[in-house]
Amino acid sequence: MRNIVSQLFSPYALPSPRGELHLSNRIVIAPMCQYSADEGQATDWHLSHWTSLLNSGAAMMTIEATGVTSDGRITPHCLGLWDERTEQALGNVLARARKNAPPTPVCLQLSHAGRKGSSAAPWHGGGLLTPAQGGWQTLAPSAVSQLPGETSPAALTMAQIKQLSQAFGVAAQRAKRIGLDALELHAAHGYLMHQFLSPISNQRDDQYGGSLENRMRFPLEVFESVRAEFDGPVGVRVSATDWMEGGWDLEQTQELASRLKALGCNFIHVSSGGISPLQKITLGPGYQVPMAREIKKSSGLPTVAVGLITQAQQAEEILQAGDADLVAIARAILYKPRWPWEAAAALGAQVRASEQYWRCLPREAQSIFGNLKIGMR
Secondary structure, eight states: OOOOSSSTTEEEOOOOEEEEEEESSSSOOOOOOOOOBBTTTTOHHHHHHHHHHHHHHOSEEEEEEEESGGGGSTTSSSSBBBBBHHHHHHHHHHHHHHHHOOOOOOEEEEEEEGGGGGGGOOOGOOOOOGGGGGGOOOEESOOOOOOOTTTEEEOHHHHHHHHHHHHOOOOOOOOHHOOOOOOEEOOTTTTTHHHHHHHTHHHHSTTTTTSSHHHHHHHOOOOOOHHHOOOOOOEEEEEESSSTTOOOOOHHHHHHHHHHHHHTEEEEEEOOOSOOOOOOOOOOOTTTTTHHHHHHHHHHHOEEOOOEEEEEHHHHHHTTTTTSSEEEHHHHHHSSSTTTHHHHHHHTTTOOGGGGTTTOGGGGGGGGGGGGGOOOO
Protein backbone atom coordinates (compact mmCIF):
# COMPACT_ATOMS: atom_id res chain seq x y z
CA MET A 1 0.00 0.00 0.00
CA ARG A 2 1.42 3.39 -0.93
CA ASN A 3 2.02 6.18 1.56
CA ILE A 4 -0.87 8.56 2.14
CA VAL A 5 0.12 12.10 1.19
CA SER A 6 -3.26 13.78 1.50
CA GLN A 7 -4.04 15.53 4.79
CA LEU A 8 -7.75 14.81 4.24
CA PHE A 9 -6.96 11.10 4.16
CA SER A 10 -4.47 11.06 7.00
CA PRO A 11 -5.57 9.31 10.22
CA TYR A 12 -6.72 11.23 13.28
CA ALA A 13 -7.36 10.30 16.91
CA LEU A 14 -10.04 11.92 19.07
CA PRO A 15 -9.10 11.86 22.75
CA SER A 16 -11.47 10.68 25.48
CA PRO A 17 -11.37 9.29 29.02
CA ARG A 18 -11.58 5.72 27.69
CA GLY A 19 -8.71 6.32 25.27
CA GLU A 20 -8.30 7.56 21.72
CA LEU A 21 -10.97 6.98 19.07
CA HIS A 22 -9.02 6.31 15.88
CA LEU A 23 -10.41 7.73 12.64
CA SER A 24 -9.07 6.48 9.32
CA ASN A 25 -9.31 9.91 7.67
CA ARG A 26 -10.54 13.45 8.41
CA ILE A 27 -14.02 13.23 6.82
CA VAL A 28 -16.96 13.29 9.23
CA ILE A 29 -20.57 12.92 8.13
CA ALA A 30 -22.51 15.74 9.78
CA PRO A 31 -25.85 15.03 11.52
CA MET A 32 -28.79 15.48 9.15
CA CYS A 33 -32.41 15.17 10.28
CA GLN A 34 -34.44 12.62 8.33
CA TYR A 35 -37.87 13.17 9.95
CA SER A 36 -38.61 9.49 9.48
CA ALA A 37 -38.89 7.98 12.97
CA ASP A 38 -41.97 6.30 14.42
CA GLU A 39 -42.74 7.84 17.84
CA GLY A 40 -39.03 8.48 18.24
CA GLN A 41 -38.03 4.98 17.14
CA ALA A 42 -35.57 4.32 14.32
CA THR A 43 -37.14 2.68 11.27
CA ASP A 44 -36.24 0.90 8.05
CA TRP A 45 -35.49 4.30 6.52
CA HIS A 46 -32.68 4.72 9.04
CA LEU A 47 -31.42 1.21 8.29
CA SER A 48 -31.09 2.05 4.60
CA HIS A 49 -29.76 5.54 5.24
CA TRP A 50 -27.14 4.55 7.83
CA THR A 51 -25.98 1.54 5.82
CA SER A 52 -25.36 3.81 2.84
CA LEU A 53 -23.47 6.39 4.89
CA LEU A 54 -21.38 3.74 6.64
CA ASN A 55 -20.33 2.52 3.18
CA SER A 56 -19.32 6.02 2.05
CA GLY A 57 -15.66 5.88 3.06
CA ALA A 58 -16.03 8.66 5.66
CA ALA A 59 -14.13 8.16 8.92
CA MET A 60 -17.11 8.75 11.22
CA MET A 61 -20.86 9.03 10.78
CA THR A 62 -22.94 11.28 13.03
CA ILE A 63 -26.56 10.29 13.57
CA GLU A 64 -29.10 13.11 13.33
CA ALA A 65 -30.40 15.27 16.19
CA THR A 66 -31.92 12.82 18.66
CA GLY A 67 -34.37 14.06 21.28
CA VAL A 68 -33.58 13.34 24.92
CA THR A 69 -37.28 13.77 25.72
CA SER A 70 -40.38 13.35 23.59
CA ASP A 71 -41.04 17.11 23.63
CA GLY A 72 -37.40 17.71 22.71
CA ARG A 73 -37.97 16.56 19.13
CA ILE A 74 -38.15 19.04 16.27
CA THR A 75 -41.07 17.20 14.65
CA PRO A 76 -43.26 14.26 15.68
CA HIS A 77 -41.17 12.19 13.26
CA CYS A 78 -37.74 12.92 14.75
CA LEU A 79 -35.49 10.33 16.31
CA GLY A 80 -35.44 9.94 20.10
CA LEU A 81 -33.54 8.25 22.91
CA TRP A 82 -35.67 8.79 25.99
CA ASP A 83 -37.05 5.37 26.95
CA GLU A 84 -36.53 1.63 26.50
CA ARG A 85 -38.49 1.54 23.21
CA THR A 86 -36.42 4.24 21.53
CA GLU A 87 -33.19 2.80 22.93
CA GLN A 88 -33.98 -0.70 21.67
CA ALA A 89 -35.04 0.52 18.22
CA LEU A 90 -31.97 2.70 17.73
CA GLY A 91 -29.65 -0.02 18.98
CA ASN A 92 -31.18 -2.74 16.81
CA VAL A 93 -31.24 -0.69 13.61
CA LEU A 94 -27.69 0.57 14.12
CA ALA A 95 -26.40 -2.95 14.76
CA ARG A 96 -28.01 -4.18 11.53
CA ALA A 97 -26.55 -1.28 9.54
CA ARG A 98 -23.09 -1.93 10.96
CA LYS A 99 -23.20 -5.58 9.85
CA ASN A 100 -23.34 -4.42 6.24
CA ALA A 101 -20.49 -1.90 6.21
CA PRO A 102 -16.79 -1.58 7.03
CA PRO A 103 -16.00 -0.84 10.70
CA THR A 104 -16.77 2.85 11.12
CA PRO A 105 -17.11 4.86 14.35
CA VAL A 106 -20.60 6.28 14.92
CA CYS A 107 -21.36 9.48 16.79
CA LEU A 108 -24.85 10.43 18.00
CA GLN A 109 -26.07 14.02 18.32
CA LEU A 110 -28.15 14.53 21.49
CA SER A 111 -30.59 17.41 21.27
CA HIS A 112 -33.59 19.29 22.60
CA ALA A 113 -35.40 21.53 20.14
CA GLY A 114 -36.84 23.97 22.69
CA ARG A 115 -39.07 26.56 21.03
CA LYS A 116 -38.32 25.09 17.58
CA GLY A 117 -40.02 21.81 18.51
CA SER A 118 -43.57 20.71 17.70
CA SER A 119 -42.99 21.58 14.04
CA ALA A 120 -44.10 19.99 10.79
CA ALA A 121 -41.51 18.29 8.58
CA PRO A 122 -39.88 20.66 6.06
CA TRP A 123 -41.78 19.12 3.14
CA HIS A 124 -45.02 19.90 5.03
CA GLY A 125 -44.16 23.55 5.56
CA GLY A 126 -42.19 23.34 8.80
CA GLY A 127 -44.58 25.52 10.86
CA LEU A 128 -45.64 24.90 14.44
CA LEU A 129 -48.23 22.15 14.87
CA THR A 130 -51.32 22.47 17.06
CA PRO A 131 -52.16 19.68 19.55
CA ALA A 132 -54.85 18.49 17.12
CA GLN A 133 -52.11 18.10 14.49
CA GLY A 134 -49.88 16.12 16.83
CA GLY A 135 -48.04 19.07 18.29
CA TRP A 136 -47.23 19.97 21.90
CA GLN A 137 -46.46 22.93 24.14
CA THR A 138 -42.86 23.93 23.49
CA LEU A 139 -40.38 24.93 26.18
CA ALA A 140 -37.65 27.57 26.07
CA PRO A 141 -35.51 29.78 28.32
CA SER A 142 -38.05 32.58 27.87
CA ALA A 143 -41.59 32.88 26.52
CA VAL A 144 -40.32 34.37 23.25
CA SER A 145 -41.47 32.79 19.99
CA GLN A 146 -39.16 32.00 17.08
CA LEU A 147 -41.41 33.65 14.48
CA PRO A 148 -43.89 36.52 14.77
CA GLY A 149 -47.41 35.23 15.34
CA GLU A 150 -46.34 31.82 16.59
CA THR A 151 -47.64 30.44 19.87
CA SER A 152 -45.11 31.38 22.52
CA PRO A 153 -43.11 28.66 24.25
CA ALA A 154 -43.47 28.19 27.99
CA ALA A 155 -40.54 29.55 29.98
CA LEU A 156 -38.72 26.72 31.74
CA THR A 157 -38.89 26.61 35.51
CA MET A 158 -35.78 25.98 37.57
CA ALA A 159 -36.99 22.46 38.29
CA GLN A 160 -37.56 21.77 34.58
CA ILE A 161 -34.07 23.01 33.73
CA LYS A 162 -32.56 20.52 36.19
CA GLN A 163 -34.76 17.72 34.82
CA LEU A 164 -33.62 18.42 31.26
CA SER A 165 -29.97 18.40 32.25
CA GLN A 166 -30.54 15.01 33.87
CA ALA A 167 -32.40 13.79 30.75
CA PHE A 168 -29.28 14.41 28.67
CA GLY A 169 -27.30 12.34 31.13
CA VAL A 170 -29.78 9.47 30.99
CA ALA A 171 -29.72 9.56 27.18
CA ALA A 172 -25.92 9.36 27.34
CA GLN A 173 -26.26 6.21 29.46
CA ARG A 174 -28.53 4.71 26.81
CA ALA A 175 -26.10 5.69 24.04
CA LYS A 176 -23.27 3.94 25.88
CA ARG A 177 -25.34 0.77 26.32
CA ILE A 178 -26.06 0.46 22.61
CA GLY A 179 -22.46 0.96 21.60
CA LEU A 180 -22.17 4.52 20.30
CA ASP A 181 -18.55 5.54 19.85
CA ALA A 182 -18.95 9.28 20.43
CA LEU A 183 -21.55 11.89 21.33
CA GLU A 184 -22.17 15.42 20.08
CA LEU A 185 -24.35 17.87 21.99
CA HIS A 186 -26.45 20.15 19.80
CA ALA A 187 -25.90 23.73 20.95
CA ALA A 188 -26.40 25.27 17.50
CA HIS A 189 -29.02 26.29 14.94
CA GLY A 190 -31.47 27.87 17.34
CA TYR A 191 -32.27 24.78 19.40
CA LEU A 192 -32.56 24.73 23.20
CA MET A 193 -28.94 25.06 24.30
CA HIS A 194 -28.37 27.76 21.69
CA GLN A 195 -31.54 29.46 22.92
CA PHE A 196 -29.97 29.72 26.38
CA LEU A 197 -26.72 31.09 24.96
CA SER A 198 -28.19 33.81 22.75
CA PRO A 199 -29.44 37.14 24.15
CA ILE A 200 -31.95 37.13 21.27
CA SER A 201 -33.90 34.23 22.79
CA ASN A 202 -32.79 34.28 26.44
CA GLN A 203 -34.45 37.10 28.36
CA ARG A 204 -34.33 35.50 31.80
CA ASP A 205 -33.42 37.56 34.85
CA ASP A 206 -32.25 34.69 37.06
CA GLN A 207 -29.03 32.67 37.21
CA TYR A 208 -29.67 31.30 33.69
CA GLY A 209 -29.99 34.66 31.93
CA GLY A 210 -28.39 38.06 31.51
CA SER A 211 -24.62 37.79 31.74
CA LEU A 212 -22.51 35.52 29.55
CA GLU A 213 -21.70 33.42 32.61
CA ASN A 214 -25.39 32.88 33.28
CA ARG A 215 -26.34 32.19 29.65
CA MET A 216 -23.61 29.55 29.41
CA ARG A 217 -24.74 27.85 32.62
CA PHE A 218 -27.32 25.43 31.17
CA PRO A 219 -25.19 24.16 28.25
CA LEU A 220 -22.25 23.66 30.61
CA GLU A 221 -24.45 21.78 33.09
CA VAL A 222 -25.74 19.59 30.27
CA PHE A 223 -22.19 18.85 29.19
CA GLU A 224 -21.20 17.87 32.73
CA SER A 225 -24.25 15.60 32.98
CA VAL A 226 -23.31 13.82 29.75
CA ARG A 227 -19.57 13.69 30.51
CA ALA A 228 -20.32 11.93 33.81
CA GLU A 229 -22.16 9.12 32.00
CA PHE A 230 -20.20 8.65 28.77
CA ASP A 231 -16.48 7.91 28.66
CA GLY A 232 -15.98 8.13 24.89
CA PRO A 233 -15.38 11.36 22.97
CA VAL A 234 -18.00 14.04 23.70
CA GLY A 235 -18.11 17.16 21.56
CA VAL A 236 -20.41 20.13 21.07
CA ARG A 237 -21.83 21.63 17.90
CA VAL A 238 -22.07 25.40 18.17
CA SER A 239 -23.40 28.28 16.16
CA ALA A 240 -20.38 30.58 16.27
CA THR A 241 -22.54 33.62 15.50
CA ASP A 242 -26.22 34.54 15.26
CA TRP A 243 -25.41 36.82 12.31
CA MET A 244 -27.36 39.52 14.17
CA GLU A 245 -26.38 42.66 16.06
CA GLY A 246 -26.69 42.08 19.79
CA GLY A 247 -26.76 38.31 19.41
CA TRP A 248 -24.41 35.44 20.17
CA ASP A 249 -21.06 35.99 18.47
CA LEU A 250 -17.60 34.54 17.84
CA GLU A 251 -15.98 36.07 20.93
CA GLN A 252 -18.60 34.51 23.20
CA THR A 253 -18.25 31.19 21.38
CA GLN A 254 -14.51 31.24 22.01
CA GLU A 255 -15.16 31.68 25.72
CA LEU A 256 -17.69 28.82 25.69
CA ALA A 257 -15.20 26.57 23.90
CA SER A 258 -12.53 27.28 26.50
CA ARG A 259 -14.97 26.50 29.31
CA LEU A 260 -16.04 23.28 27.60
CA LYS A 261 -12.42 22.20 27.19
CA ALA A 262 -11.84 22.67 30.91
CA LEU A 263 -14.79 20.32 31.58
CA GLY A 264 -13.40 17.57 29.37
CA CYS A 265 -14.85 18.37 25.95
CA ASN A 266 -13.07 16.45 23.18
CA PHE A 267 -14.06 18.37 20.04
CA ILE A 268 -15.98 21.42 18.83
CA HIS A 269 -18.07 21.41 15.63
CA VAL A 270 -18.40 24.94 14.27
CA SER A 271 -21.56 25.98 12.43
CA SER A 272 -23.59 29.22 12.68
CA GLY A 273 -27.01 30.84 12.63
CA GLY A 274 -30.51 29.53 13.29
CA ILE A 275 -31.71 31.68 16.18
CA SER A 276 -33.91 34.06 14.18
CA PRO A 277 -35.31 34.60 10.68
CA LEU A 278 -33.81 38.10 10.89
CA GLN A 279 -30.28 36.73 10.60
CA LYS A 280 -28.16 38.09 7.75
CA ILE A 281 -25.82 35.29 6.66
CA THR A 282 -23.03 35.93 4.20
CA LEU A 283 -22.95 32.68 2.24
CA GLY A 284 -20.06 31.36 0.17
CA PRO A 285 -17.85 28.29 -0.13
CA GLY A 286 -16.45 27.43 3.31
CA TYR A 287 -18.06 30.53 4.80
CA GLN A 288 -17.83 29.18 8.38
CA VAL A 289 -14.21 28.03 8.16
CA PRO A 290 -12.71 31.33 9.43
CA MET A 291 -14.77 30.96 12.61
CA ALA A 292 -13.57 27.37 13.05
CA ARG A 293 -10.00 28.60 12.64
CA GLU A 294 -10.36 31.24 15.37
CA ILE A 295 -12.04 28.84 17.80
CA LYS A 296 -9.37 26.21 17.19
CA LYS A 297 -6.66 28.78 17.75
CA SER A 298 -8.10 30.17 20.99
CA SER A 299 -9.32 26.94 22.60
CA GLY A 300 -6.91 24.32 21.31
CA LEU A 301 -9.83 21.89 20.94
CA PRO A 302 -9.95 19.44 18.03
CA THR A 303 -12.15 21.36 15.61
CA VAL A 304 -14.62 20.32 12.91
CA ALA A 305 -15.29 22.71 10.02
CA VAL A 306 -18.60 22.51 8.16
CA GLY A 307 -20.68 24.48 5.67
CA LEU A 308 -20.54 24.60 1.86
CA ILE A 309 -17.48 22.37 1.76
CA THR A 310 -18.21 20.44 -1.42
CA GLN A 311 -14.90 19.77 -3.23
CA ALA A 312 -12.03 17.46 -2.27
CA GLN A 313 -9.32 20.05 -2.90
CA GLN A 314 -11.26 22.63 -0.88
CA ALA A 315 -11.41 20.24 2.10
CA GLU A 316 -7.71 19.42 1.67
CA GLU A 317 -6.73 23.09 1.72
CA ILE A 318 -8.72 23.73 4.93
CA LEU A 319 -6.73 21.03 6.68
CA GLN A 320 -3.39 21.95 5.11
CA ALA A 321 -3.88 25.52 6.35
CA GLY A 322 -4.53 24.27 9.89
CA ASP A 323 -7.98 25.88 9.96
CA ALA A 324 -9.59 22.70 11.35
CA ASP A 325 -8.71 19.13 12.26
CA LEU A 326 -11.72 17.46 10.64
CA VAL A 327 -14.11 18.38 7.85
CA ALA A 328 -17.83 17.62 8.06
CA ILE A 329 -19.84 16.88 4.92
CA ALA A 330 -23.63 17.09 4.99
CA ARG A 331 -25.89 17.67 1.99
CA ALA A 332 -23.07 16.98 -0.45
CA ILE A 333 -22.92 13.39 0.75
CA LEU A 334 -26.67 12.94 0.38
CA TYR A 335 -26.31 14.02 -3.24
CA LYS A 336 -23.15 11.96 -3.75
CA PRO A 337 -23.19 9.08 -1.23
CA ARG A 338 -19.66 8.07 -2.29
CA TRP A 339 -18.20 11.58 -1.98
CA PRO A 340 -15.18 10.29 -0.01
CA TRP A 341 -14.44 7.76 -2.78
CA GLU A 342 -14.30 10.57 -5.33
CA ALA A 343 -12.20 12.68 -2.97
CA ALA A 344 -9.75 9.81 -2.47
CA ALA A 345 -9.44 9.34 -6.23
CA ALA A 346 -8.83 13.08 -6.71
CA LEU A 347 -6.20 13.26 -3.96
CA GLY A 348 -4.41 9.98 -4.62
CA ALA A 349 -5.54 8.37 -1.36
CA GLN A 350 -7.42 5.28 -0.21
CA VAL A 351 -10.64 4.43 1.65
CA ARG A 352 -12.21 1.32 3.11
CA ALA A 353 -15.18 -0.25 1.35
CA SER A 354 -17.29 -3.39 1.56
CA GLU A 355 -15.96 -6.23 -0.55
CA GLN A 356 -19.14 -6.31 -2.60
CA TYR A 357 -18.16 -2.92 -4.08
CA TRP A 358 -14.52 -3.68 -4.89
CA ARG A 359 -15.23 -4.40 -8.57
CA CYS A 360 -17.28 -1.28 -9.24
CA LEU A 361 -14.55 1.30 -9.80
CA PRO A 362 -13.49 2.68 -13.18
CA ARG A 363 -9.91 1.73 -14.07
CA GLU A 364 -8.48 5.16 -13.24
CA ALA A 365 -9.86 5.01 -9.67
CA GLN A 366 -9.13 1.39 -8.76
CA SER A 367 -6.20 2.27 -6.51
CA ILE A 368 -8.46 3.91 -3.89
CA PHE A 369 -9.25 0.44 -2.51
CA GLY A 370 -5.59 -0.58 -2.54
CA ASN A 371 -3.81 -2.85 -4.98
CA LEU A 372 -6.69 -5.29 -5.47
CA LYS A 373 -6.58 -8.16 -7.87
CA ILE A 374 -10.11 -9.45 -8.23
CA GLY A 375 -11.09 -11.82 -10.96
CA MET A 376 -14.39 -11.78 -12.81
CA ARG A 377 -16.44 -14.91 -13.43
